[in-house]
Amino acid sequence: GAGVSQSPSNKVTEKGKDVELRCDPISGHTALYWYRQSLGQGLEFLIYFQGNSAPDKSGLPSDRFSAERTGGSVSTLTIQRTQQEDSAVYLCASSEMAGFFRDQYFGPGTRLLVL
Amino acid sequence: GENVEQHPSTLSVQEGDSAVIKCTYSDSASNYFPWYKQELGKRPQLIIDIRSNVGEKKDQRIAVTLNKTAKHFSLHITETQPEDSAVYFCAASIIQGAQKLVFGQGTRLTINP
Numbered sequence: 001g002a003g004v005s006q007s008p009s010n011k012v013t014e015k016g017k018d019v020e021l022r023c024d025p026i027s028g029h030t031a032l033y034w035y036r037q038s039l040g041q042g043l044e045f046l047i048y049f050q051g052n053s054a055p056d057k058s059g060l061p062s063d064r065f066s067a068e069r070t071g072g073s074v075s076t077l078t079i080q081r082t083q084q085e086d087s088a089v090y091l092c093a094s095s096e097m098a099g100f101f102r103d104q105y106f107g108p109g110t111r112l113l114v115l
Numbered sequence: 116g117e118n119v120e121q122h123p124s125t126l127s128v129q130e131g132d133s134a135v136i137k138c139t140y141s142d143s144a145s146n147y148f149p150w151y152k153q154e155l156g157k158r159p160q161l162i163i164d165i166r167s168n169v170g171e172k173k174d175q176r177i178a179v180t181l182n183k184t185a186k187h188f189s190l191h192i193t194e195t196q197p198e199d200s201a202v203y204f205c206a207a208s209i210i211q212g213a214q215k216l217v218f219g220q221g222t223r224l225t226i227n228p
Binding site for chain 2: 042048
């Protein structure tokens with residue numbers, strides 16, 4: 001079936017604007033993760049959703065970042081009042097079930113550039 | 116919290132030679148250690164993983180070893196080929212109500228023909 005998809009693939013915005021990034025996980029995957037990858041860096045965990053449980057938001061870098069997952073499927077990561085240091089590739093991943101070491105499948109990412 | 120260190124940051128080997136990438140982790144509770152390969156401009160893809168009940172796992176030219184006592188694990192690629200050139204990330208999973216992977220900083224592997 002289809003893999004994890006993300007949109008937009010690229011986003012250029014001005015400092016101070018809000019942006020929304022979308023992730024469509026693999027159908028049937030109950031766990032969804034957001035990561036951030038800065039240029040030449042590793043992957044930084046941001047937030048995790050599992051079913052109807054409260055999300056693990058421990059990786060969100062500031063209160064400008066928020067995410068929601070509606071209907072247990074699609075997720076939106078919102079960055080308010082963007083700053084230049086928010087420029088990065090934002091990766092979404094999904095897995096069948098958390099807590100049992102299920103493989104995480106990554107989407108292609110959204111490349112965000114804040115001018 | 117968990118901290119994962121990965122070395123080296125860059126590695127260049129001749130085609131046909133072996134490559135070894137090493138990672139250490141800090142949380143003794145971690146018990147799942149995947150490796151991801153990320154080609155330029157593409158998404159990370161899982162290539163192999165190991166769980167704490169085994170010390171070594173092999174899949175064709177790729178193998179991973181785990182030393183829980185020393186809290187380190189390594190990726191071994193034998194008979195390297197040009198298509199092995201990529202950035203490789205190790206990760207460790209901690210259980211805090213979620214499978215939250217903590218990634219190393221990555222190793223840029225270049226295979227020279």
